[in-house]
Amino acid sequence: MNSPPVGQSSSVDIAAITQQISLMQLPIKMYTNFFGRESTFEEIDQVISRDGSATAFQSMTLFGLGGIGKSSIAARYIEKKMEENKYDAVFWVYGETAASLRQSFTDVALRLKLPGAQPNLHNENLQLVQNWFRTTDCKWLVVYDNVEDDSLLEPYWPKSSHGTAIITTRNHNLMHKFATSGLEITSWDAKTGSEFLLFLLKDNIGRDIQSERLSAVELAEKLGGHALGISHMAGLIQRKSCTIAEFMRIYLEDPKRLHKSELQAVWDASFGTLERNSRAFLGVASFLVPDNTAQDLFENRQGHDLPDDLEFFLDDSKFSTAMEPLLDLALIKWDKDARIFWCHRMVQIQFRSFLSLEERQQAFDNAVVLVYNAFPKQSDSTNKHQLYHQWTQCNRCLQQVLCLKDNFQEERRHSEKFKASSLFCELLKECQRYLYEINAFQELEDVCELNLLAVETLDDQEQAIDIKASILSHQASMYESIGRVEEAIKLNTKGYNMRLKEEPRKGGLLGGFEQNLGYNYSTANQHETALIWFKKSRVTWTEWNVKEGREADWPTVTKKNTARCLVYLGRYEQAQSLLDVSIREFKQEKPLNWAMLAFAYFVQGILERRRNRSEAAEANFMEAQNMWFKGDQTRFHPFNAGCIYKMGVVCLDQGKVEIAIKHLRDALEITKFHSDAMPVEHARGLFKLSEALVQNLSTNEGEDDGSKKEAEYLRDEAEKYLLRRDKSATQFGNEDAYDKWVPIFWR
Template sequence: MCSNFFGRESTFEEIDQVLGQDGSATTFRSIVLFGFGVIGKSSIAAQYIERNMEEKKYDAVFWVYGETAASLRQSFKDVALRLKLPGAQPNLHNENLQLVQNWFQTTDCKWLVVYDNVEDDNLLEPYWPESSHGTAIITTRSHNLMHKFATSGLEITSWDAKAGSEFLLFLLKDNIGRDIQSERLSAVELAEKLGGHALGISHMAGLIQRRSCTIAEFMRIYLKDPKRLHKSELQAVWDVSFGTLERNSRAFLGVASFLVPDNTAQDLFENRQGHDLPDDLEFFLDDSKFSGAMEPLLALALIKWDKDARIFLCHRMVQMQFRSFLSLEERQQAFDNAVVLVYNAFPKQSDSTNKHQLYHQWTQCNRCLQQVLRLKDNFQEERRHSEKFKASSLFCELLKDCQRYLYEINAFQELEDVCELNLLSVETLDDQEQAIDIKASTMSHQASMYESIGRVEEAIKLNTKGYNMRLEEEPRKGGFIGGFEQNLGYNYNTANQHETALMWFEKSRVTWTAWNEKEGREADWPTVTKKNTARCLVYLGRYEEAQSLLDVSIREFKQDKPLNWAMLAFTYFVQGILERRRNRPEAAEANFMEAQNMWFKGDQTRFHPFNAGCIYKMGVVCLDQGKVETAIKHLRDALEITKFHSDAMPVEHARGLFKLSEALVQKSSTNEGEDDGSEKEVEYLRDEAEKYLLRRDKSATQFGNEDAYDKWVPIFWR
């Protein structure tokens, strides 16, 4: 019998009864494996897959990491790419989700998907198969998921001492001492101390083999250890193996215990660029020493290494037990070491080619995102245990860079969490100048988030607070001050206070020009500020001045290396707004199309609100031209995107609903006498538009024109 399947045959049979014996169930079937943490639920799911792959029961099997929104997104990206679905790309998270869901519904393959370590049913819901066939397994600590998602549930419990001892004896069948009775009694005692945990038993079997001792001899050594009296039996047994590790192995395991448990890329440990490695990680630079550090960790099953996928895995139980084994000072060092590795891998806003943006670095940001969020969660956990646990300046800088990326991809819930933690983290820094710098940047990111979700008054308050912090700095940093002045400019644009907005843009121009002169550069101001000022001038009706700045902005953005596709797309969008106001709908349509094309040059994500804004505007100007069928198509396409964001951005969805109703009215007026059912749809669309607008403006009374909606839309895609 394979050790992977030891003692699990009855469990596999119960899963088969629910999912079907041969994977060919005609209806969608699912099961929840629930039980306490680190009890072996994931291992059972993996073993079930292994057995059924050997029997060729399924054509396709997928493993989805279900712990966080980021891990779910990443997993579905991997599935879409693995299936080579047309249109699948690394950064197209919502598109990848749709592609995989469509595949689940339409494929003739027999498939199984495992959602591992699910903690939040709301996170899982969008990723749950929308299919009438196929099979799924959920592993979780919560039995409640069984009622919401699954056909059935199965509680997984640890082995009792007898079953655990039989597993240990099975693993050590070639290393058992001559006194069989003594070995059996010792095996029962050890299994009992390990609480019947299969992972712990497997790990201890590896340690006993490595020491070339009998089970009875191992137990005598363990029982003599006085430190075990002050710890739980489970922790004490784990500590025996941790205590055998040499310095380099301990340093690696310390880092691994703070990173993503399921799939840490080997590249993270091979990166030679960026911040210098701490002394205790210098062995990473020597292949021989690195291999030597890995050997005992692999032998003891403390980590696993998938050479083909080039990833390391460290079980959550091992992570938890090793962090508990370390002193506070050692945990702090291990955490700081992990931060250095992730910091070196994550792109920097401050790099000269990035210009405080990360648009052309999204692929690498996405690769690192789960690690940053894991560090965030682990830092919070450590701070709950001890206020002496501190954030390093590097950790705060890493969070700051991650904040920018999360803002750019519209991941507002994660952005809010990261910003809140960073504001707490900077309070632990000794360098007050750096603390103020990071705090001000974090407030700026929070403000950008609030503006995007319609809370512009809060955005203005935060940017004003950050601006005043910058003004108090000595010496003053003109670039940061000019940045806040620009932020306040487009905040006031969104708040429909365009004269005030122009005042702030003018302040930013003066500040930037003076700063560049002081630093020995050309007396100029940033292209992005020129573009934002042009947009403000459009809303003030000063079209010639706006056009002049837009011409300059387009020329300068095109000269950027690498191409700043996002800012160029925003500029064409403003040009489209200007052309429509000049009553030139054909030119407006061309510019909105160019804005979308430019966006796709870099991002290619269909589900970003900016893309929805481009499609919506194309629909609007097509309607202006009487191209009703084309307008209806564009507006329906835009609604497919805005519905994804309708909880956080209800007005964007509302205006699309309203404008589609207008397009359908125009269509029906040209088809008099024909009952195409559009009258009922128009009524429904108007009702829905009002409902969504009232979510943003509870006192709204006007629902019958574009401006009633547009005045609430962020200026970037208004």
């Protein structure tokens, strides 16, 4: 199985998929009380073609203070254009974090039903959507909402010569880097702000219209015409069932407002009216992702017990009652049909500021419990310690975990008294494993570093050491994958020594570290040392199983890894024997351990090639890739690139040059994606493709179609990429010069 290049379809014209349909993907109902701004729409139209059919790509940035209405303006504008049939498709992309951008593009790919789009294939989905932007005849518009970091936006910005894009941001500098034009969204003047307040309170205005209008102007002026602040003021007036003038007298007599800004006074007045349950919900929401938080998160009855102050989540009547004031005060929005919550970032920030340190700690810990219960867990009773079967649920929770991570970091900046719970550290530990499996190394590095800081705040030092050892293991796995194997060995050795000091010893975790050191030394080409560690792991695991009342056996994954080590030591018969057992046992696992079985077939392919059985090797590399795809997982994973590369290599061994060239080009498409972090994988593909092109020239004498020049270029590029990893390299003319630097998993 060798899938077509990402962004292309083997049998369907992607541009035709949406040519005849009108498609709209908007945020939840965030602009139900939209007011005014018609002149702003006219200014946007002056930049963006009125009929949406301009041949050139057009873009603009809406920038301004938080809570001033940028997102509402963008949402209402594109809804208006859809009503006018100006666009065939519009999309809303949440641009605050890498995770939200990634998920948004996956949602777009799935909404478009692009061939090959799947919920977990984020890198492929990005390429599919970018290709759709380039090739479709549809009139499309995409909004990137709340973008603050230009480096995060870069990969997701349309690579198209047509279409329309709008950015909403507080960062006006984005206007210069991406958009062709910018428009500052400012606060309303007092007159317009008062008209907005009167619009919101149209059913609750007092009889003295003149007095109400003057009070509305005074209130709007005090709030600086801030749209979100005025919305909250309207909610307070409605809840107190008073006129605007009456509320104004009460508000002005409050001595507390003299010591804070008018906006802060409004927030505090809103928050101060909340009952216990409403306050507990808003506390949790203030630490979660602001956009699109699923209601399911609050209804999960599995896992860790809910804290007492969240028990009302499990009672539908009490839950709805708690929501009412939050909705009335516009502190949250709730799409009951989509079962989604939305809490404005400014509300989150202001409410956290309103809470005391102890209250913030409790709210954060409550949010952690909810996300922890939703996030899948690794097995502790066997040596699986994997999440491959649960990637879909991990992906659903990822943005929440990363949001908690960022908020914890922010709280620690404000106060060193803010502490992590053991549950938070455990949650980050589970997330680390998932990030490692999906190859998200930048996020993995960030989570590991934060978790190392978090565990230092734990009171239970034994638990802190246990979690810290796991963090070191994940960091080591990451470093090995990106070619920094010496650092991986140091970290795993440190973690292993920490495990040795534990009493009683945890045999499974100890055996895991011994196995990881075997991995490391294999990648470092010290295969004899690696075998020693794999043997230690076998003994540790066997003794542990016996102690726990299980069969005196050792994990299948360790057998597979030992077999691979034996292959590189030239002990082929012993390797084959262990591989036979490993493959049989992996096949018997329920559910099917597709990832580990794929790795086993890959090792079998390596063994067959070393035995000069090229056809058998090719079959096993193909089976490894097929098994990988049984998990419906990402084509952009380095392991898949390794399978395709190896198929190209063994095809070249057999003289099937044209097929080899195709495989190698496909592999390079993937390795190019990872070339910054993994330059050697890309280098070896470039080198081998140059060999294949030269071989093709010798087979077809006198038919040089530019292959010679390309081969020379590829060879030069291969050397450059190898030098990124090994600055002292002098040998560039054989596979081993590159392979010795490739992680053992896909070497």
